[in-house]
Structure formats: C-alpha cells, structure tokens
Amino acid sequence: MTLGGTMRTRPRRAVVTAVALFAAVGTLPAAAAQDQHRQEHPSHGGLSATxxxxxxxxxxxxxxxxxxxxFGTGWAQAADQVCTLADGFVTVRGERSRYFGADAASDSALSSATKNLAGDLYFRGVREAGTVERLMAEPAPRGPSREVKDLIRGFAAGYNTxxxxxxxxxxxxxGADWVRPVSVQDVAARSFALAVLGGQGRAVDGITAAQPPSSTTPAAGAPDAQDTARAAHELFAADSADMGSNAVAFSGATTANGRGLLLGNPHYPWQGGRRFWQSQQTIPGELNIAGGSLLGSATMSIGHNAQVAWSHTVATGVPFNLHQLTLDPADPTTYLVDGRPERMTRREVTVAVQGGAPVTRTQWWTRYGPVVTSLGAALPLPWTTTTAYALNDPNATNLRASDTxxxxxxxxxxxxxxxxxRRTQGLPWVNxxxxxxxxxxxFTQSQVLPRITDELAQRCSTPLGKATYPASGVAVLDGSRGDCALGSDPDAVQPGIFGPAKMPVLKDAPYAENSNDSAWLANAERPLTGYERVFGTLGTQRSLRTRGALQDxxxxxARGGLTVRDLQKQQFANxxxxxxxxxxxxxxACAALPGGTATGSDGKAVDVTEACGVLAAWDRSANTGSRGALLFDRLWRRLPVSQLWKVPFSAADPVNTPNTLDTGSPAFARALAxxxxxxxxxxxxxNSRLGEYQFVVRNGKRIAVPGGTESLGVWNKVEPVWDPAGGGYTEVTTGSSYIQAVGWDGGRCPVARTLLTYxxxxxxxxxxxSDQTRLFSAKKxxxxxxxxxxxxxxxxxxxVRVRS
Known part of the structure; x- marks a missing residue:
C-alpha cells in the first residue's frame, strides 16, 4: 500500500527468479523471490501460506x-495482535476468574458481563452444554459450510504455530501463562460470542444471577411498565455510543464514470477484541478480497473485491425478545404452557477462581431460552413465586455469519x-x-431477528410488553400460551426468525446511506416502509448524525460527477x-447577555464575553486545528436539547427538523456559564485548537485526533474520555475504525483508499x-x-512463507 492518491513503482536493484509457491497454483511473479533477507521460513510441512x-x-x-x-490469517493476526486475541480466548473459555480474579472487570468486547465471574459462568455454561459443537455439526446452510470449517481449522493451526x-x-x-494454544472450538466460540452480543451476551449478568425465590425471599412487585419501557429504550441508546457506523453507496447515475462508489466508516472500539485488522486474502481462481476482519475471524467483515464493495452499520433491529412465564404456585422452577407444567432445566456450572475455591452456580433454562433477571442494571426482571422471564435469542443457534x-x-x-x-441468513446485528x-x-437490513410481527405483539404482549414494544422494540410475550409461539417463515433458514422476504431492501437508489437509525430513510427521497416494529421505527426523529449524513x-x-476523492473529502470534512x-x-445570545455574564449551576456569575467571540468565529468543524470546537462540544453536552428546540420534529421534513435552539431558556445561559x-x-x-486537547498517547507521544462525538452529529465520529484534571479529551475509546473509500475506473484494479485509524x-x-493513527491525525x-x-x-x- 502507498500513501496518497498516486501509485508509484520503484525499480528493483536485484535480479530475481521465480519462486515456486504451490504446485496447484503455479508460481508467484519473479519479484516474490526478492533478496533472501526479505524472506522468512519459520516452519515446514502441513498447512502453508505465503x-x-x-x-x-x-x-x-x-x-x-x-x-x-x-492458517495464514491466524498466523498473521497473531503476529500483530497475539495479546488481544489470547485475552479473548480466555474469555470464551470461561477462564478470566482463574487468571485475573473473579471480581475484576470483565472483557466488555465479547459480552456485557460486569465482572469476570459472571462472564465465566456464562461461557463455561455454553461450553459444557456443547452449544458450539452442535452448531458446527449442523449441515449447511443451517450450520457452517465446509469452506468455513476449513478456515476455522486453519486459523487455529496458524495461531498455534x-x-x-x-x-x-x-x-x-x-510471559503470561494465559497465552495458550487454541482449539477449533475456541475459534468458533469467539464467533458465537459475537453472534449473541445483542441477545444473550447483553444479559450475561441477568442469566448467571437468576435464582428461584425461596420461601424467605421477600415478595417483589411486577416491574413498572413505563419505567421498564424507558430503561429498554435507554439500553439501546447507550449501545450507540459503543458501536455504530456510517456507510453510503452511490449509484452510477451520480458518479463521473457510471460505476458505483462506496464509503464505509464503522465506529467500533479502539481497544480490545472488537478491533478490526486489515488484510488481503487470495486463493487464485477462487477468492480475492481486501478489507478489515474483526479479530479472531478468518473471514472479511468489511471489504471489497475486484467488482463489489460493502460495509455494515449497526442496525436498529432488536435481536431478542422476552417470554413472561407463569409459574407453578408450588414450584418456581416449573412454568405452565397451556395449563400444562414444564420443568426448567438445571445447568450446574463450575468456574475456577484465582486464589480461592471454585465457584458453582445453577443456571435455569426453558423452552424459550435462559431465565434472566435483568437486562442491564437499569432494567430488572424479578423472578418471583408467580412470574419469571426467559430470553429468546435466535442468534444463539446462528453460526452462519462467516458464510455470509x-x-x-x-x-x-x-x-x-x-x-x-438470503441464502445464509447469518448477520446478527448489522445492516x-x-x-x-x-x-x-x-441497502438491506437483513438481520437474524425473532419473528415478532406487530400482530403477534398486539395479540400476545403482556402488560409489560405493551409498554416496551412500542417504545423500544423489545417484545414481552405471554409464555403461558402456546398460540404465542413465534412461528416460522417459509423462506427462513431456521424456525422462529423472519425470512428474507420480510427484510427492508433498497436497490439501485442514487444513494443508499445509514448512520444507525432505522431503515426508513436509507434514501430520504425513497423512504422504506412496511416493516415490523422489531426492525426499527418509522416516521420518528432521526439522530443528528443521520440528519447531517443525509444532508451531505x-x-x-445531486451534484453528480462523483469520484473516490469526493468520498475522501466527506470522511474528513468533520x-x-x-x-x-x-x-x-x-x-x-451569548453576546446579548446583560453585562456579558451568565449564572452557573452553583449560583455564581461568570464572565462569558470571551466565549461569545469564540463561538462566532468557530468554523463549525471538528478538525484538529479548529478553534472553538472544544468549547462548543462541552457546551452542547450540557444542553437539554430535547427541551430547547423551538421548531419540533416533523415527519414531513425529518432531515431538517427539529431546529432553532431556544436560547432564551435559562438552561442555555446556565450551560454556557x-x-x-x-x-x-x-x-x-x-479558543484552544481541538487537537491540543483531543488526542491519544502512543509510546509517550501525543497524536491529535480529529472528529466529534455522537451527539454533535459528526460523520467522522470519535468518543474520547474527558480528563477533568486538565488533560482535555485523552484516550479515544471508540469511533472511526477501518475506513474504506472504493470505486472503479474501468481497469482490473479497484480504486480504493483505506485507513485503520488505530x-x-x-x-x-x-x-x-501508531503509523496509521498518525495518518488519521493528518487526514491522510x-x-x-x-x-x-x-x-x-x-x-x-x-x-514470509509459513508452514505448520
């Protein structure tokens, strides 16, 4: 790869000869036999790659x-990311408590568990139940294809070698004892963890803490419907800070040469097991693909080949639902379906703990899935003598994403x-x-979602579900009724999910864009309608990032004549x-304040005169050199924006409303002060430059980071950590990650510009x-x-020639 927009070929000094690569493939071009010091031969025999x-x-x-x-992919990922990979394998083995302590913060990349013990109990339970092995043994398309199984087997061997x-x-x-060889099961379990991230993975604490009430357990009232609905809505809103994306595809009707263009800008964590890793994978005559893989995966998550480019955005579909169980009054581990009792299944799970005795806990499972007592700290689902809740996650039987x-x-x-x-139906939580x-x-929102139709939700929702489903898309169905089963679509690859015919699809629009809102406005001139609430909302207010993206x-x-260079400009317009x-x-409004002062939350008057001029002079961008961007960002975070718009949202003009901030509100002056x-x-x-106080530190050196937070609506999203002691924004936790701008000029090679921000x-x-991080800082x-x-x-x- 070369920096900039011009490809340059430098002459070789050495005379080279052809290197025999594989008998079945033929030979590499002569340049591959460059001087001996440019080649490494670490091992011999068995699996091999160049x-x-x-x-x-x-x-x-x-x-x-x-x-x-x-094999080559596992080798190369280990060379770059062995510690991150090994840490993730400890997670999916359920061994974090053994090596790092039961009460230490868990691996947030692969589940929502707050402490190691909860995560270990969940993943050990998955392992002891043989879940991943059963999914691997399913015949395609229900299970992985032979090609994917070979990729997984090779990845494990490459990592181990x-x-x-x-x-x-x-x-x-x-020197860590937790860095160990991995099995095929370990690699597949990592894929499983990513598949259930939005379902069982979201509820790990609630699954592992669920225990039946005893005779001495204080009675708990039913969850408040409105509070639970609000908490469910906020649960999904919080997810957008950690995971999100932008992507846009332009059709030939808008481009300079009649060919398509794609800009992908996923917003993923900058540290840990959900980092992307960049590569090209080639099997001559079979496969040739470049892009970014999520760590631990042998397939390309986002990328392009010679003729197609694609990206993903985190979707609004809710990949799970709850079933409210009616319990046998004599036994809280027995529930009733159509009046007939069914006993819950006990799973005894034991976890080794550093410096202490092993911990054994019981997990409780039903025909619908595990019993769960919470979805995040703010959403309790108490198990009483009369009621419990079971979580249905269809992605817990989906190991098909690699085939997709x-x-x-x-x-x-x-x-x-x-x-x-349509063939593989493997994507759990992305468009x-x-x-x-x-x-x-x-554009398509082709997700593995529980088959919750609006009709089913209307007919079978419990009182709690009647509040949560409209507010957040989380269905709570009456588990005591057999006629409330999810059913099956004829074109679905597994029971209980929507088939492809029900998925929102937009083909051949002049542009197709998504910034993590629902499918409704993938193209503002061609809105998508007719999908069920579980997929997302229709006719509701869009985020500022969606609105800004659609405007752009x-x-x-409309301007037309687009090239890859225009995609590059959009990414870094900031x-x-x-x-x-x-x-x-x-x-x-600042300049109009009497005496140039405003009263803060502590009741003290603050001279804000300087801030007025800084806001007026600010260039309205989040470039590292922008003066006023930091001031506006900190001000914006304090404004209760939902209460301050003079012009409310209108579904007739969703891109431009709401607007006009009510600066006469006392909240504005208080936030400014x-x-x-x-x-x-x-x-x-x-009037500091943004880059002076929004940066990362790599090997003791600051690297300024451009971009802005979710609420500002910046396409080039970054989420840094504020240091109140005076550092400003320091370490970026999530944001723009593997970026690609791809087009075609009629030749054999696609025109592609990429950047792996971290x-x-x-x-x-x-x-x-940190080499590409410095490029990111310089918008290169x-x-x-x-x-x-x-x-x-x-x-x-x-x-590097590698062999097992």
Missing part, C-alpha cells in the same frame, strides 16, 4: 485452499451480496450497504451538524503500533495495493 507484507504492515495472504488461507515459533514482545502478555461474509467475498455484483444474505462496478447500489450525501448525489444548526444563534467555568478550571483556553498492531514495540489515506503488480512493486515488500 504472506506478502506491504506498507503499514498490511499482509496479503496467498494460499491454495481455505484451510491454508485460514505462530505461538510455537515466536517470542512475544508485547508487554501486555509477555464468504458469500460477499465471492460476489460479483450487489445482487450476489443480496443472494448471499449491509454495497456498491458494484456496474453502478448498482444496495443527498447534496453530493462538519459539525449541531454547530451548523445552533452555533450562530448561541453566539448572538458551567462550560466556561469547567474549561478555565482545567487551564484550557476557550493501526494494525496493539503491541507498542511494533512499527505498526493509504492507497490499496490490490493487484499483483502493485503488491510486488511495494518498496516495503517483505515475504
């Missing part, structure tokens, strides 16, 4: 079959992407946006929609620990080396 590294440590993995491709042949230099796990990804990788058009979704070289576009991309589509809406009014006080107390000048390796001793890109001639002309080319 890894060609180019700039920024991006590996191009060449293999003769899927098992070998998995790297461990055997290399010394770990990352201080995060150097593999189908995308082999697609030749957006129609093939849609075909892969898909795609474009192809023929000028087609696609619709203007781009426009702040909230600022465009209210900053001018805020500056004028508090913001000025906060910044001055921290020693931060009101860089390829978590190891501070790696040369690729990496030019994809997709075709052979470009890979082999890389001045950084390094070839």
């Amino acid at each position: 890894i060609r590294y180019t700039e920024y440590g991006v590996p191009h993995i060449l293999a003769k079959n899927y098992a070998d491709l998995g 790297w461990l055997k042949k290399n010394r770990i230099t990352d201080p995060a796990c150097r 990804a593999l189908g995308f990788s082999r697609a030749r058009a957006t129609s093939d992407v849609l075909g892969a979704l 898909t946006i795609a474009a192809d070289s023929r000028g087609h576009t696609l 991309v619709s203007a781009m589509a 426009r702040v929609p909230a600022g465009a809406l209210v900053a001018a009014d805020a500056a004028r 508090d913001t000025v006080t906060e910044l001055r107390a921290a020693g931060i000048a009101l 860089s390829q390796s978590s190891n501070p001793n790696s040369p690729h620990f 890109w990496v030019t994809s080396r997709f075709c052979e001639k470009d890979i082999l002309s890389s001045p950084a080319l390094r070839i």
Whole structure:
C-alpha cells in the first residue's frame, strides 16, 4: 500500500527468479523471490501460506485452499495482535476468574458481563452444554459450510504455530501463562460470542444471577411498565455510543464514470477484541478480497473485491425478545404452557477462581431460552413465586455469519451480496450497504431477528410488553400460551426468525446511506416502509448524525460527477451538524447577555464575553486545528436539547427538523456559564485548537485526533474520555475504525483508499503500533495495493512463507 492518491513503482536493484509457491497454483511473479533477507521460513510441512507484507504492515495472504488461507490469517493476526486475541480466548473459555480474579472487570468486547465471574459462568455454561459443537455439526446452510470449517481449522493451526515459533514482545502478555494454544472450538466460540452480543451476551449478568425465590425471599412487585419501557429504550441508546457506523453507496447515475462508489466508516472500539485488522486474502481462481476482519475471524467483515464493495452499520433491529412465564404456585422452577407444567432445566456450572475455591452456580433454562433477571442494571426482571422471564435469542443457534461474509467475498455484483444474505441468513446485528462496478447500489437490513410481527405483539404482549414494544422494540410475550409461539417463515433458514422476504431492501437508489437509525430513510427521497416494529421505527426523529449524513450525501448525489476523492473529502470534512444548526444563534445570545455574564449551576456569575467571540468565529468543524470546537462540544453536552428546540420534529421534513435552539431558556445561559467555568478550571483556553486537547498517547507521544462525538452529529465520529484534571479529551475509546473509500475506473484494479485509524498492531514495540493513527491525525489515506503488480512493486515488500 502507498500513501496518497498516486501509485508509484520503484525499480528493483536485484535480479530475481521465480519462486515456486504451490504446485496447484503455479508460481508467484519473479519479484516474490526478492533478496533472501526479505524472506522468512519459520516452519515446514502441513498447512502453508505465503504472506506478502506491504506498507503499514498490511499482509496479503496467498494460499491454495481455505484451510491454508485460514492458517495464514491466524498466523498473521497473531503476529500483530497475539495479546488481544489470547485475552479473548480466555474469555470464551470461561477462564478470566482463574487468571485475573473473579471480581475484576470483565472483557466488555465479547459480552456485557460486569465482572469476570459472571462472564465465566456464562461461557463455561455454553461450553459444557456443547452449544458450539452442535452448531458446527449442523449441515449447511443451517450450520457452517465446509469452506468455513476449513478456515476455522486453519486459523487455529496458524495461531498455534505462530505461538510455537515466536517470542512475544508485547508487554501486555509477555510471559503470561494465559497465552495458550487454541482449539477449533475456541475459534468458533469467539464467533458465537459475537453472534449473541445483542441477545444473550447483553444479559450475561441477568442469566448467571437468576435464582428461584425461596420461601424467605421477600415478595417483589411486577416491574413498572413505563419505567421498564424507558430503561429498554435507554439500553439501546447507550449501545450507540459503543458501536455504530456510517456507510453510503452511490449509484452510477451520480458518479463521473457510471460505476458505483462506496464509503464505509464503522465506529467500533479502539481497544480490545472488537478491533478490526486489515488484510488481503487470495486463493487464485477462487477468492480475492481486501478489507478489515474483526479479530479472531478468518473471514472479511468489511471489504471489497475486484467488482463489489460493502460495509455494515449497526442496525436498529432488536435481536431478542422476552417470554413472561407463569409459574407453578408450588414450584418456581416449573412454568405452565397451556395449563400444562414444564420443568426448567438445571445447568450446574463450575468456574475456577484465582486464589480461592471454585465457584458453582445453577443456571435455569426453558423452552424459550435462559431465565434472566435483568437486562442491564437499569432494567430488572424479578423472578418471583408467580412470574419469571426467559430470553429468546435466535442468534444463539446462528453460526452462519462467516458464510455470509464468504458469500460477499465471492460476489460479483450487489445482487450476489443480496443472494448471499438470503441464502445464509447469518448477520446478527448489522445492516449491509454495497456498491458494484456496474453502478448498482444496495441497502438491506437483513438481520437474524425473532419473528415478532406487530400482530403477534398486539395479540400476545403482556402488560409489560405493551409498554416496551412500542417504545423500544423489545417484545414481552405471554409464555403461558402456546398460540404465542413465534412461528416460522417459509423462506427462513431456521424456525422462529423472519425470512428474507420480510427484510427492508433498497436497490439501485442514487444513494443508499445509514448512520444507525432505522431503515426508513436509507434514501430520504425513497423512504422504506412496511416493516415490523422489531426492525426499527418509522416516521420518528432521526439522530443528528443521520440528519447531517443525509444532508451531505443527498447534496453530493445531486451534484453528480462523483469520484473516490469526493468520498475522501466527506470522511474528513468533520462538519459539525449541531454547530451548523445552533452555533450562530448561541453566539448572538451569548453576546446579548446583560453585562456579558451568565449564572452557573452553583449560583455564581461568570464572565462569558470571551466565549461569545469564540463561538462566532468557530468554523463549525471538528478538525484538529479548529478553534472553538472544544468549547462548543462541552457546551452542547450540557444542553437539554430535547427541551430547547423551538421548531419540533416533523415527519414531513425529518432531515431538517427539529431546529432553532431556544436560547432564551435559562438552561442555555446556565450551560454556557458551567462550560466556561469547567474549561478555565482545567487551564484550557476557550479558543484552544481541538487537537491540543483531543488526542491519544502512543509510546509517550501525543497524536491529535480529529472528529466529534455522537451527539454533535459528526460523520467522522470519535468518543474520547474527558480528563477533568486538565488533560482535555485523552484516550479515544471508540469511533472511526477501518475506513474504506472504493470505486472503479474501468481497469482490473479497484480504486480504493483505506485507513485503520488505530493501526494494525496493539503491541507498542511494533512499527505498526501508531503509523496509521498518525495518518488519521493528518487526514491522510493509504492507497490499496490490490493487484499483483502493485503488491510486488511495494518498496516495503517483505515475504514470509509459513508452514505448520
């Protein structure tokens, strides 16, 4: 890969000869036999692959079959991310308490468990029940294909071989006894953990804490319906801060050459097991794909091949539902269905604990799924002598996401992407946006969702469900009635989920965009309707990020003549929609305050005169050099925006409403005074450049980070941590991650620019620990080396032959 927009080929000094790669494949071009010091031969025999590294440590993995491709991928991921990977494998084995202590904070990347013990009890339970093995044994398409099984087997072997042949230099796990070889089950269990992240994974504490009431347990009243509905709504709103994305596909009708364009900008955690890792995977004549994989996966999560590009955005569909159980008055572990008693299934799970005796707990399961006593701390679901709640998660029987990804990788058009979704039905919690070289576009919310129709919810919701379903899409069905079963669609690959015919789909729109709101306004001129509430809302207020994105991309589509360069400009425009809406009014209202003072929450008068000028002069962007961006951000976070708009939301104009901030409200002046006080107390000048106080530290050096928070509506979203002691914003926790801007110019090679914001390796001793982070700071890109001639002309080319 090369930096910038121009591909350059440098002459070779050495005369090279062809290297025999695989008998079945033929030979690599002569450049692959470059000087001996550029090749490494760590092992011999068994599975094998060739890894060609180019700039920024991006590996191009060449293999003769899927098992070998998995092997090369597992090897290369371990080389960059061995500690992060090993930590995740400890999680899915249920061994965090053994190595790190039962009460330590758990691995938030793979479940919602607050403490290690709860996470271990859940994952040990999954393992002891043989859940993953059963799913692996299911025949395709219900279970993984032979190709995916080979990829998983190869990945485990590649990871293990790297461990055997290399010394770990990352201080995060150097010499640690928890870094161990992995099994095929371990790798598959990681995929399972990601699949249930929005369902059982969201309820780990509630599953592992669920215990039947005893005769001495105080009676608990039913959950308040409105409080529970509000908590369920807030639960999903909180998720958007941790996981989100933007993506837009433009059709040939809007582009300079009649071919499609795609910009993908997922917002994922910058640390831990949900990081992306960049590579190219090639099986000659079978597969050739470049993009980003979630760590631990042998398939490409987001990427492009020679003819199609795709990205994902976290969807609004609710991938679980609850069943309210009516219990036998004589036995709280027996529930009634159509008047007939059914006993819950006991699962005794034992977890080893560091420095103490093993802990054994009982988990309780029903025909609907596990009994659960909470969904997050704010959403209790008490188990009483008369009532309990069971969680239905259809993704707990879904290990198909890798086959979906593999189908995308082999697609030749957006129609093939849609075909892969319909055939495999494997995506648990994301939308898909795609474009192809023929000028087609696609948006679809093809998720694995419980088959909760609005009719079923109306007929079978309990009083609690009648509040939660409209508010959040969380259905609470009457588990005592057999006629409230979810049923099955004829085109669904498993019972109890929606089939492809029910999924929202938008084909060949001039643009198709999503920023984590529902499917309704994927194109503002061609709204999608007719889907069930569990998929998301219709006719409701959109987020500022959605509104800003729709304003931007619709203007781009109307202008036409688009190229990849326009996608690059959109990614780093760093426009702040909230600022465009209210900053001018805020500056004028500030200047009009009597005596230039405002009263803060503590009742003290604050001179805000300087802030008025800073707000007026601010360029309404979140670039690292923007003066006033930090002041506005801190002010915006304090404003109760939902109460301050003069013009309310209108479904007839959803992109432009609500608007006009009511600066006459006392809340505005109070928020302004508090913001000025906060910044001055921290020693931060009101007109500071954003990058001085929004940064990450890598190897002791600050790297300024552009972009803005969710509530500001910035496309280039970042979520940093505020340091009230004076550091400003420091470590970014989540935000723009693997970014790709892809198009086609009619040649054999796609035109692609990429960026992995947090860089390829978590190891501070790696040369690729922060190199792309510095590019991100400077709003620079990496030019994809997709075709052979470009890979082999890389001045950084390094070839590694790996064998098991």
